[in-house]
Amino acid sequence: MVLGSTGSIGRQTLDVVRALPGRFRIVGLAAGKNLDLLAEQVSEFKPEYINYSLVGRDEKETRNRLGATRCEYLSLEEIARHVDVDIVVIATSGVAGLGATLAAVKAGKNIALANKESLVAAGEIITDEAGRSGTQILPVDSEHSAIWQCLNGEKQAARRIILTASGGPFREYAKEQMAGITIEQALDHPSWNMGKKVTIDSATLMNKGLEVIEAHWLFKINVEDVKVLIHPQSIIHSMVEFVDGSVKAQLSYPDMRLPIQYALSYPDRLANPDLPHLDWSNFSDLTFQQPDTARFPCLQLAIEAGRQGGTYPAVLSAADEVAVDLFLSRRIGFVDIARLVEQVLERHRKTSRPSVEEIMTADTWAREAVLGLIRGDNK
Amino acid sequence: MVLGSTGSIGRQTLDVVRALPGRFRIVGLAAGKNLDLLAEQVSEFKPEYINYSLVGRDEKETRNRLGATRCEYLSLEEIARHVDVDIVVIATSGVAGLGATLAAVKAGKNIALANKESLVAAGEIITDEAGRSGTQILPVDSEHSAIWQCLNGEKQAARRIILTASGGPFREYAKEQMAGITIEQALDHPSWNMGKKVTIDSATLMNKGLEVIEAHWLFKINVEDVKVLIHPQSIIHSMVEFVDGSVKAQLSYPDMRLPIQYALSYPDRLANPDLPHLDWSNFSDLTFQQPDTARFPCLQLAIEAGRQGGTYPAVLSAADEVAVDLFLSRRIGFVDIARLVEQVLERHRKTSRPSVEEIMTADTWAREAVLGLIRGDNK
Numbered sequence: 001m002v003l004g005s006t007g008s009i010g011r012q013t014l015d016v017v018r019a020l021p022g023r024f025r026i027v028g029l030a031a032g033k034n035l036d037l038l039a040e041q042v043s044e045f046k047p048e049y050i051n052y053s054l055v056g057r058d059e060k061e062t063r064n065r066l067g068a069t070r071c072e073y074l075s076l077e078e079i080a081r082h083v084d085v086d087i088v089v090i091a092t093s094g095v096a097g098l099g100a101t102l103a104a105v106k107a108g109k110n111i112a113l114a115n116k117e118s119l120v121a122a123g124e125i126i127t128d129e130a131g132r133s134g135t136q137i138l139p140v141d142s143e144h145s146a147i148w149q150c151l152n153g154e155k156q157a158a159r160r161i162i163l164t165a166s167g168g169p170f171r172e173y174a175k176e177q178m179a180g181i182t183i184e185q186a187l188d189h190p191s192w193n194m195g196k197k198v199t200i201d202s203a204t205l206m207n208k209g210l211e212v213i214e215a216h217w218l219f220k221i222n223v224e225d226v227k228v229l230i231h232p233q234s235i236i237h238s239m240v241e242f243v244d245g246s247v248k249a250q251l252s253y254p255d256m257r258l259p260i261q262y263a264l265s266y267p268d269r270l271a272n273p274d275l276p277h278l279d280w281s282n283f284s285d286l287t288f289q290q291p292d293t294a295r296f297p298c299l300q301l302a303i304e305a306g307r308q309g310g311t312y313p314a315v316l317s318a319a320d321e322v323a324v325d326l327f328l329s330r331r332i333g334f335v336d337i338a339r340l341v342e343q344v345l346e347r348h349r350k351t352s353r354p355s356v357e358e359i360m361t362a363d364t365w366a367r368e369a370v371l372g373l374i375r376g377d378n379k
Numbered sequence: 380m381v382l383g384s385t386g387s388i389g390r391q392t393l394d395v396v397r398a399l400p401g402r403f404r405i406v407g408l409a410a411g412k413n414l415d416l417l418a419e420q421v422s423e424f425k426p427e428y429i430n431y432s433l434v435g436r437d438e439k440e441t442r443n444r445l446g447a448t449r450c451e452y453l454s455l456e457e458i459a460r461h462v463d464v465d466i467v468v469i470a471t472s473g474v475a476g477l478g479a480t481l482a483a484v485k486a487g488k489n490i491a492l493a494n495k496e497s498l499v500a501a502g503e504i505i506t507d508e509a510g511r512s513g514t515q516i517l518p519v520d521s522e523h524s525a526i527w528q529c530l531n532g533e534k535q536a537a538r539r540i541i542l543t544a545s546g547g548p549f550r551e552y553a554k555e556q557m558a559g560i561t562i563e564q565a566l567d568h569p570s571w572n573m574g575k576k577v578t579i580d581s582a583t584l585m586n587k588g589l590e591v592i593e594a595h596w597l598f599k600i601n602v603e604d605v606k607v608l609i610h611p612q613s614i615i616h617s618m619v620e621f622v623d624g625s626v627k628a629q630l631s632y633p634d635m636r637l638p639i640q641y642a643l644s645y646p647d648r649l650a651n652p653d654l655p656h657l658d659w660s661n662f663s664d665l666t667f668q669q670p671d672t673a674r675f676p677c678l679q680l681a682i683e684a685g686r687q688g689g690t691y692p693a694v695l696s697a698a699d700e701v702a703v704d705l706f707l708s709r710r711i712g713f714v715d716i717a718r719l720v721e722q723v724l725e726r727h728r729k730t731s732r733p734s735v736e737e738i739m740t741a742d743t744w745a746r747e748a749v750l751g752l753i754r755g756d757n758k
Contacts, residue, residue, distance in 0.1 A: 147624060152531015156648050162659060227659045239630070244644070245654040246528060246637055247630040250616070258625055270620040278626055280541060280606050286665040306636050 001027030001049070001085050003076060003100050004092035006037040008195040009256060011194065013039060016261045019274045024264060028079040028132040030100075032092070039066045047071055047077045054242065062223065070232035076100040081107030087138070087264060090115040093197050094321060095314070095363055098122055102356070108133040112263040114140035116198075116248045118319070120142035121314035121359050123217030126295040129132065136264035137218060143211050144218055145259030146237035150220070152267075154242065161215050162239040162247075164231040165348050166254075171232060194256075198322045198350050201298075204337055205291065210301020210320075213313050216306055223306040228299065230289040297338040301345060310350040311362035318366035321345040324373065329351075344369045380407030380428070380464050382455060382479050383471035385416040388493040388635060392468050396513050396639045398653045400642040403643060407458040407478075411471070415758065418445045421697060426450055428458045429756065455479040460588060461488030466517070469494040472576050473700060474693070474742055481735070485490040487512040491642035493519035495577075495589045496700070500693035501595030517642035518599060522599055523588050524638030527614035527630035529647075530598070533621065540594050541626075543610040545633075547582040549673055550611060554674050560713035564708065572636075579703045580677075582714055584670065588681020589699075592692050595685055602685040608679065609668040614657075632657065676717040680724060689729040690741035697745035698723040705753065723748045 004010045017024045030051035031038045050071040080103040089102040089112040098118040186203045201207035212226045239249040253276045293300040305312040323337040383389045396403045409430035410417045413488040425428035429450040449531040459482040477497040565582045591605045618628040632655045672679040684691040702716040730737050
């Protein structure tokens with residue numbers, strides 16, 4: 001099933017399924033907002049189960065509009081643990097995916113996880129449950145897929161993980177220029193085609209910080225042993241260093257369909273005519289820089305929250321989500337994102353080894369704390 | 380056992396053994412020329428079996444000089460297949476290693492293979508025998524070790540292999556400058572510390588061509604699907620492209636001790652304080668160029684010989700060995716190496732699927748053919 005089928009990752013997941021006819025069957029589709037696209041997907045992939053938001057909608061009319069009269073409407077959790085489902089693709093953004101993620105994990109379904117926020121906020125719970133149920137977490141982020149591919153077949157854990165980052169559109173900006181950054185500039189990412197929230201997070205490097213925390217949980221590595229390296233070409237998607245000093249890297253043109261397909265086909269690899277191959281007769285130089293946390297404080301905030309653990313990552317993630325929303329609705333400036341997140345983290349009192357309820361409470365608290373700060377600013 | 384223990388790879392193999400006390404035991408040592416160093420190694424590693432050239436030497440006197448009175452003298456083949464031996468490190472250069480290699484392979488011993496020439500000349504025989512006996516060929520060349528590491532855990536074969544090459548000291552030379560190259564210039568390799576023969580082969584790119592043929596046999600890949608890429612920093616040691624467009628690369632500072640150790644420790648990796656780790660806080664750019672076969676014709680000659688197969692690779696390798704010797708003894712110029720090899724290949728009549736005897740005959744023929752051409756030149 002694909003949870004979040006009309007978003008960027010959801011659509012690309014269906015592109016992969018379409019390119020490999022006969023290989024995968026779509027059992028369930030779930031989407032929140034874009035009913036027109038969901039209707040097209042229902043018509044093309046003919047899922048048995050469907051989920052969409054019923055808030056403010058007439059159920060019968062909506063089902064007709066979706067052409068989904070033959071689909072059974074189930075809750076996200078019901079689809080995620082359904083006996084017909086082998087892999088649950090979690091392609092929503094935000095902590096909203098946590099319930100379905102946990103339902104799938106507890107039912108022992110393998111999850112292709114593109115949702116950063118649930119792993120950041122509840123990494124310990126998800127990975128513990130996965131260990132218990134035998135669920136395999138198949139990373140879909142290009143960076144974590146790269147690390148996973150590099151670890152394939154290795155008997156020892158990574159000594160160090162090197163997460164690469166494009167550096168976003170403001171890599172070369174002077175510190176003084178950062179305050180004047182507009183939404184249009186921030187949404188114009190140089191190498192990846194992604195959703196809005198992720199694109200802004202890439203511009204602030206918050207995205208990379210969240211990925212450090214994800215890597216910590218996915219690969220059982222200390223936050224201190226995850227190193228971030230700016231690599232503007234986005235060809236090397238990440239690297240793994242081993243105890244003997246050997247390093248493996250995974251490379252490709254930036255295209256999310258590759259990590260999505262690998263998560264679905266693992267441990268096999270499938271030829272897909274739609275996926276680009278590197279052009280070796282015209283292979284460009286690969287450059288690297290150190291990240292500048294003075295200009296991109298979100299990276300350091302995330303690493304610090306990951307190091308502190310407990311409810312800090314949930315608060316970081318929720319505060320960032322609200323701050324990015326405020327930036328996208330032109331209510332705050334680009335540099336305010338980091339400032340607000342930092343202020344909220346400073347006010348937070350951590351709960352160690354939190355339950356799902358405590359994580360959700362911290363999440364709600366953080367969202368309100370950002371809005372409270374904004375109201376204070378406007379007084 | 381270490382066959383060729385006083386050469387560059389042999390010495391570095393013993394460095395690895397020394398750095399990991401208690402992990403490996405040296406059962407046998409064999410060396411050709413450097414008796415003083417062999418004596419030191421015998422004293423340090425106390426092998427049970429030993430082999431050295433007896434040509435022109437008094438056996439008893441030599442054993443005393445080596446301090447090897449407690450070692451049993453055995454032939455190379457006897458040591459290679461001895462019951463106490465688990466891994467045979469083939470660290471000689473030249474086709475002379477072929478007999479011991481085949482003895483080890485037929486006895487089902489895993490071989491850590493640093494000897495290019497035997498695999499180039501007799502790749503089909505060695506890999507066929509290894510398949511029959513269950514011998515694992517553990518590559519020791521940094522490039523083939525890189526490919527092997529990248530293939531680790533993969534269920535599908537490589538779609539393409541990208542062999543990287545430093546480009547040698549004459550990478551930036553104009554074609555007209557090549558004729559004036561001296562031995563001293565050719566032996567001054569920018570990034571690797573190797574034996575003389577290999578260093579000259581690196582300068583002509585013959586080395587890379589031989590590696591294409593080795594990769595063809597080791598990884599069962601068509602010669603056409605092995606691509607050579609110049610990478611002056613020698614940080615990426617090679618790459619593997621898979622059917623889905625994903626590429627894996629292996630990186631490290633250039634240090635032969637890493638691939639040697641990996642061959643010995645596989646499938647484990649061992650922490651070794653002597654092995655350098657990449658400095659991520661100062662990680663440099665990686666650059667790439669296409670190889671220029673007009674200036675480095677040896678590369679194309681080798682690829683062509685590999686494509687033709689049969690006895691061509693044996694002739695290429697033998698002719699090159701003699702030509703490099705002639706260059707090192709100042710009897711021919713740098714560009715004559717490629718010219719002589721090409722002329723010998725042109726005169727050769729191929730035997731398909733040759734036996735070991737036919738390979739040795741072709742080898743001898745090629746050596747005499749080079750010397751014949753030289754005599755003709757000097758008339």
